[in-house]
Amino acid sequence: MKTFLFSLFGLFSLTLAAQEIDPEINAAAEKIEAQVISWRRDFHQHPELSNRETQTAQKIAAHLKSLGIETTTGVAKTGVVGILKGDSEGKTVALRADIDALPVTERNNLPFKSEVRTAFLGSETGVMHACGHDTHIAIMMGVAEILSKNKDKIKGTVKFLFQPAEEGAPPGEEGGASLMIKEGVLKNPDVDAIFGLHINSETPVGTIKYKPEGTMAAVERFVIKVKGEQTHGSAPWSGTDPILISAKIIDGLQTIISREAKLVDGAAVITVGKITSGVRFNIIPETAEMVGTIRTLDPEMKTLILKRMNEMVPAIAKAYKGEATIEIQNKTAITYNDPQLTAKMLPTLQKVAGKQNVILAKATTGGEDFSFFQEEVPGFYYFLGGKPLDSKKPAPHHTPDFFIDESGMLLGVKTMAQLAIDYLNQ
Numbered sequence: 570m571k572t573f574l575f576s577l578f579g580l581f582s583l584t585l586a587a588q589e590i591d592p593e594i595n596a597a598a599e600k601i602e603a604q605v606i607s608w609r610r611d612f613h614q615h616p617e618l619s620n621r622e623t624q625t626a627q628k629i630a631a632h633l634k635s636l637g638i639e640t641t642t643g644v645a646k647t648g649v650v651g652i653l654k655g656d657s658e659g660k661t662v663a664l665r666a667d668i669d670a671l672p673v674t675e676r677n678n679l680p681f682k683s684e685v686r687t688a689f690l691g692s693e694t695g696v697m698h699a700c701g702h703d704t705h706i707a708i709m710m711g712v713a714e715i716l717s718k719n720k721d722k723i724k725g726t727v728k729f730l731f732q733p734a735e736e737g738a739p740p741g742e743e744g745g746a747s748l749m750i751k752e753g754v755l756k757n758p759d760v761d762a763i764f765g766l767h768i769n770s771e772t773p774v775g776t777i778k779y780k781p782e783g784t785m786a787a788v789e790r791f792v793i794k795v796k797g798e799q800t801h802g803s804a805p806w807s808g809t810d811p812i813l814i815s816a817k818i819i820d821g822l823q824t825i826i827s828r829e830a831k832l833v834d835g836a837a838v839i840t841v842g843k844i845t846s847g848v849r850f851n852i853i854p855e856t857a858e859m860v861g862t863i864r865t866l867d868p869e870m871k872t873l874i875l876k877r878m879n880e881m882v883p884a885i886a887k888a889y890k891g892e893a894t895i896e897i898q899n900k901t902a903i904t905y906n907d908p909q910l911t912a913k914m915l916p917t918l919q920k921v922a923g924k925q926n927v928i929l930a931k932a933t934t935g936g937e938d939f940s941f942f943q944e945e946v947p948g949f950y951y952f953l954g955g956k957p958l959d960s961k962k963p964a965p966h967h968t969p970d971f972f973i974d975e976s977g978m979l980l981g982v983k984t985m986a987q988l989a990i991d992y993l994n995q
């Protein structure tokens with residue numbers, strides 16, 4: 570009976586201990602917050618486009634080296650990888666932060682506003698951290714510092730992946746998560762699980778949003794080329810109209826979504842974003858071209874939609890005496906949160922943020938290249954509140970007025986550090 574009571578007490582105290590953030594990690598995070606904010610302001614003021622993050626990478630590498638973390642630079646062009654071994658042996662967890670900015674001209678009036686301008690695809694543009702990746706870098710540098718000073722709490726290895734080109738490499742270049750994987754960042758030591766976060770301008774500071782399974786969409790880009798037969802605009806019977814065929818194709822594609830996709834399993838989108846054809850009012854042109862995107866959240870639905878598009882496009886063109894081809898290019902996979910891993914890590918988020926501040930969210934049809942890591946190893950990706958406390962209608966990501974409340978970063982530091990420790994100790 571005594572043993573039973575004792576073990577019951579042991580269990581009770583264990584549960585209690587697991588119900589709150591490690592006090593030392595908590596204190597270390599609060600202590601480093603001002604530094605994290607100042608790093609973020611520096612990155613915000615000096616943004617660099619995808620695959621051009623050279624100064625950014627230098628600053629990250631210098632910091633990791635100063636902490637005694639084994640550091641590799643030039644990974645996937647401008648990426649930085651840090652390896653931190655804990656005091657005891659165990660599994661390996663990867664923590665990922667994306668580091669690139671966007672060709673957006675900042676309109677915020679901040680002391681650390683970006684004034685950077687550069688050439689992008691032949692025209693001059695401002696450069697801005699308009700997706701919040703500046704906060705991701707700063708958060709992860711803070712996490713690296715905290716964990717490097719608490720190696721006794723780390724049972725295994727933490728790999729820091731500072732990833733370039735999340736927004737997409739410039740045309741003709743490789744980059745981003747897929748190139749990092751190709752260059753072997755998930756090997757040696759082999760990564761058992763990976764965590765990532767995205768700050769969000771529309772989620773209140775202090776809260777976290779997450780969703781098991783498909784949380785962000787697979788993104789494909791497609792190009793459809795339609796061939797008809799050119800003729801006088803007054804005599805359509807003497808040719809084949811590629812513009813009419815394009816209209817029929819667009820209509821057909823939308824029926825895949827409305828009549829064939831099992832939408833109860835998740836959202837799906839086909840958008841034709843661009844049509845090019847013709848030169849003047851009285852000519853039926855020879856060709857038309859359409860460019861668009863497909864978004865899916867469910868792997869089976871994705872397979873179905875791609876298959877049906879490939880079947881339907883040439884068939885519709887043929888029915889109207891023309892020809893059409895479709896090319897589909899994959900941009901990101903489904904950001905798929907491994908259900909077991911998500912369930913296992915949820916208590917960590919809840920004890921750090923407070924249960925009421927961890928919100929089960931709906932999926933979004935945006936894409937994220939973190940998904941490629943999740944195709945290789947179980948991963949968990951969540952959203953961190955960065956909505957200014959006084960702002961009713963925050964500016965969306967990728968816009969000139971995009972703004973993040975820097976007080977939101979502290980919870981990012983705490984959750985990432987504690988996720989790494991808890992994962993390795995389970």
Ligand SMILES: [Zn+2]
Nearest residue numbers: 700736966967
């Ligand atoms: Zn973005």
Ligand SMILES: [Zn+2]
Nearest residue numbers: 700701702767
């Ligand atoms: Zn982003």
